[in-house]
Structures are given as C-alpha cells and as structure tokens.
Amino acid sequence: MDLSNRKQTLLMTLVERHIRDGQPVGSKAIANSGALSVSPATIRNLMAELERMGVLASPHTSAGRVPTELGYRLYVDALLKTSIKNADDIIPLQQDLHQLIQPDQSPEEIYNRASRALAELTRMAGVVAMPKRKVTTLRQVEFLPLSERRVLVVLVVNRAEVQNRIIHTDKEYTEQALRQAANYINHHYAGQHLDDIKTALVQAMRSEKAHMSQLLATSVDVAEKALTTQKDNTGDYVLAGETNLLNMAEGDNMHRMRELFDAFSQKYDILHLLERSVSADGVQIFIGREAGIQVFEDYSLVSSPYAMEDGSVGVLAVVGPTRMDYEKVIPTVDITARLLSKALNKL
Numbered sequence: 365m366d367l368s369n370r371k372q373t374l375l376m377t378l379v380e381r382h383i384r385d386g387q388p389v390g391s392k393a394i395a396n397s398g399a400l401s402v403s404p405a406t407i408r409n410l411m412a413e414l415e416r417m418g419v420l421a422s423p424h425t426s427a428g429r430v431p432t433e434l435g436y437r438l439y440v441d442a443l444l445k446t447s448i449k450n451a452d453d454i455i456p457l458q459q460d461l462h463q464l465i466q467p468d469q470s471p472e473e474i475y476n477r478a479s480r481a482l483a484e485l486t487r488m489a490g491v492v493a494m495p496k497r498k499v500t501t502l503r504q505v506e507f508l509p510l511s512e513r514r515v516l517v518v519l520v521v522n523r524a525e526v527q528n529r530i531i532h533t534d535k536e537y538t539e540q541a542l543r544q545a546a547n548y549i550n551h552h553y554a555g556q557h558l559d560d561i562k563t564a565l566v567q568a569m570r571s572e573k574a575h576m577s578q579l580l581a582t583s584v585d586v587a588e589k590a591l592t593t594q595k596d597n598t599g600d601y602v603l604a605g606e607t608n609l610l611n612m613a614e615g616d617n618m619h620r621m622r623e624l625f626d627a628f629s630q631k632y633d634i635l636h637l638l639e640r641s642v643s644a645d646g647v648q649i650f651i652g653r654e655a656g657i658q659v660f661e662d663y664s665l666v667s668s669p670y671a672m673e674d675g676s677v678g679v680l681a682v683v684g685p686t687r688m689d690y691e692k693v694i695p696t697v698d699i700t701a702r703l704l705s706k707a708l709n710k711l
Contacts, residue, residue: 365417365438372442373399374410375419379431379439383687388428433652433686436664440649440690458699471525471708475602478680478704483605485696488612488684489628492704493601493638495670495678500558505549507542507586515542517590521558523672523708531589537582545583558591601635603628612685623659624683633657638679641667647698652686662686666693668701673709680704 367375377399381389391407394400400407411429414420419438420429431439469477475492482490500521508516513536519527537545553561565584606628613621627633637655641648650665666688667681680701682693 365419365434367419367438370400370402371410371414374407375414375431375435375438376442378411378420378429379435380691382430383689386687388423388430390428393428433654436651436686436690437654440651440694443690443694444647444649458703462703469707474704474707476604478700479602479604482680482682482696482700483608486682486684486689486693487605487608488682488688488693489606489609490604490680490682491601491634491638492680493635493678495672502549502554502556502558502561502591504554505546505590507537507546507590509537509539509542515586515590517586519590529590531586533585533589535585537586541578541582542586544579545586548579548583549587562587562591601631601638609684617662620659620662624663627657627659633659637665638667638681641679641681642669642677644669647694649690649694664688664690666690666697668697670701670705670708672705 374394377394377397378389381393381397391404391411394407394411395404402410411420414435415422415429418432419435421432422429475494479490479492482488482492484490503520503522503524505520506518508518510516510530513533515531515533515537517527517529517531519529521527549561549565553564556564565580565587569580569584606625609621609624637650637657637660644667647666647668649667650660652661652664655663655665662685663683664686665681665683667679669677669679671677680697682688682697684693
C-alpha cells in the first residue's frame with residue numbers, strides 16, 4: 365500500500381503506542397508524541413483517511429483508533445525492511461541467548477532450552493518444532509538383556525541423537541550373545557540407514573541360510589525389532605511459556621485463549637502452520653487471520669527455520685497476541701534460530 369511519509373509515521377507511532385498501552389490511541393496522543401509536526405486537526409484527518417483505507421479501526425466506545433490486521437502488516441513489513449535493532453541492542457540479546465542455549469546437551473534438551481529461551485525473553489509462548497529427518501543413520505547400537513525376553517536397545521543415530529527402546533524377543537538371549545550381535549552390527553553397518561541395515565541383514569541370512577551362524581541369527585532377530593525407524597518422530601514440538609499468555613488475556617477474548625490452548629494440545633493446526641515456515645528465508649510472520657486458523661484471530665506467530673548439516677530443517681516460533689512487541693520479538697526469533705542451528709551442528 366502506497367502511504368505518504370506522514371501516514372507512515374503516524375501509523376508507526378500509533379501502533380507502537382497501542383502495543384505499549386493496549387488502549388485506542390487518539391490524535392492528541394499522537395500530537396503530544398512529537399512524531400509529526402502538524403496540527404491535531406491534520407492528525408485527525410490523516411487518521412480518518414487511514415481508517416477508510418482499512419489500516420485503522422475505531423472502537424465504538426472510544427474516539428481513539430487501533431490498528432487492524434492490515435495496519436499491523438504494514439507496520440511489520442516496515443520493520444522487516446529496516447534494521448530492526450542496532451548492534452548495541454543485539455549484543456545483550458545474544459548474550460542472554462548464549463546463556464540459555466548451550467551445545468553441551470542432547471538435541472532434545474537443546475530444543476527445550478530454546479523454547480524456554482523464547483518464552484523467557486519475550487514473555488510469550490515459545491515453540492520449537494522438531495526437524496524432519498530425511499534419514500536415520502546408525503552410529504552405534506548396544507543391546508542389554510532385561511527380564512521376560514525383553515532387551516534394552518541403546519541407539520546412537522545421526523550426529524549424536526540417543527534413543528532408548530525396549531523390545532520383546534522370541535527367546536532369551538545372554539548378555540554375551542547380545543554384545544556379540546551389537547559388535548557385529550556396529551562393525552559391518554555403522555553409517556548406514558536403519559532400514560537398509562535390516563534389509564542387508566535379511567539378505568545375509570538368506571545367502572547363508574544353510575550355514576547361518578548363531579551370531580547372524582541373533583543379529584537378525586534383534587535388529588528386526590530394534591532398528592525400526594519411528595515414523596511419527598517428525599511431527600512434534602516442544603512448548604514453553606504458554607501460561608505467559610494468560611497474563612495478557614482480556615475478559616472478552618478468554619474463549620479465544622481456551623481455543624488456542626486446545627490447539628496447542630491437539631498440535632495438528634500449529635504444526636501445519638509451522639510447516640509453512642520451513643522453506644521461508646528468515647523470519648516469517650502470521651498476523652491474526654493470515655494464519656488461516658480461526659483460533660489465531662487474536663494472535664500472531666513469528667517464526668524462523670533452523671537447519672542442521674545433515675539437511676534436516678525445523679522451525680521455531682513465538683506465539684502471542686496480535687498486539688505483541690514485534691520490534692523485540694522479531695530479532696529474538698531470528699537470533700534464537702541462528703544459535704539453535706549453531707548449537708545442534710556442534711554436536
């Protein structure tokens with residue numbers, strides 16, 4: 365939308381005042397801010413024009429104006445086109461995030477720390493969606509016998525992801541037999557995809573069927589159950605700080621808050637929205653109904669993808685009211701995504 369410099373300045377000033385106070389903003393407040401060197405009458409005319417353009421709205425109970433979704437969109441686009449924060453502002457933010465996200469944790473702990481960092485720094489809800497892995501590559505496996513024909517499987521896959529599984533076998537195996545089977549698999553198949561390992565073991569079993577060793581038989585039996593790729597481990601996220609949103613709720617939108625919390629627990633809609641940000645170049649923002657989800661009518665989502673060296677990509681985001689402090693949230697999301705990528709790639 366082609367706005368004059370005066371209208372752009374007025375919009376930026378009004379949105380920032382509304383974000384800060386949460387109240388409709390009148391022409392007197394704009395005049396007192398000193399942002400425009402014009403009379404209050406001129407400001408009222410400019411506000412009326414912006415209202416006719418659909419950028420501002422006038423609540424029935426007040427003479428002031430509030431931004432519409434279009435108004436917030438114009439404001440956010442202007443922020444994204446400029447230097448959002450200068451170096452003096454970014455440095456302490458990076459220091460805060462470095463303290464919250466450390467590369468000496470498991471990937472799951474890093475995801476949790478990142479979501480908590482987003483929540484603590486923005487006082488809103490922080491979401492980190494797990495990356496979708498194209499492959500699951502074996503680094504090492506260990507088998508430990510349990511009671512009642514159960515075996516504890518310790519898998520180290522991809523870069524340094526540790527998975528613990530308990531499987532049920534058809535017979536009892538000694539600790540020595542399981543250790544030999546693990547050593548056999550690690551020696552011959554480390555670095556290969558889990559599904560490929562199972563296929564290779566079955567082929568080896570068929571080719572040596574007449575003289576199949578007990579070691580190979582044990583390896584095939586245990587691997588068939590232990591190396592199954594989990595198909596549902598790519599559709600999840602960690603969430604922190606959702607209770608922060610309760611502090612920002614207003615009486616007339618508590619039903620929206622309940623619907624949002626339901627969406628958090630159901631996960632599908634949130635994951636679908638985050639999926640739209642995976643291929644984004646940097647920060648992406650959904651304001652109100654732009655999300656295409658009814659429960660987001662009074663909320664915004666600011667997201668950014670993060671990447672790992674193996675090609676997998678995830679998304680992190682901040683969810684908060686449409687009247688969020690975008691000037692702070694946008695760089696926080698952007699820098700957190702960069703630090704999360706760096707921490708995960710150091711594992």
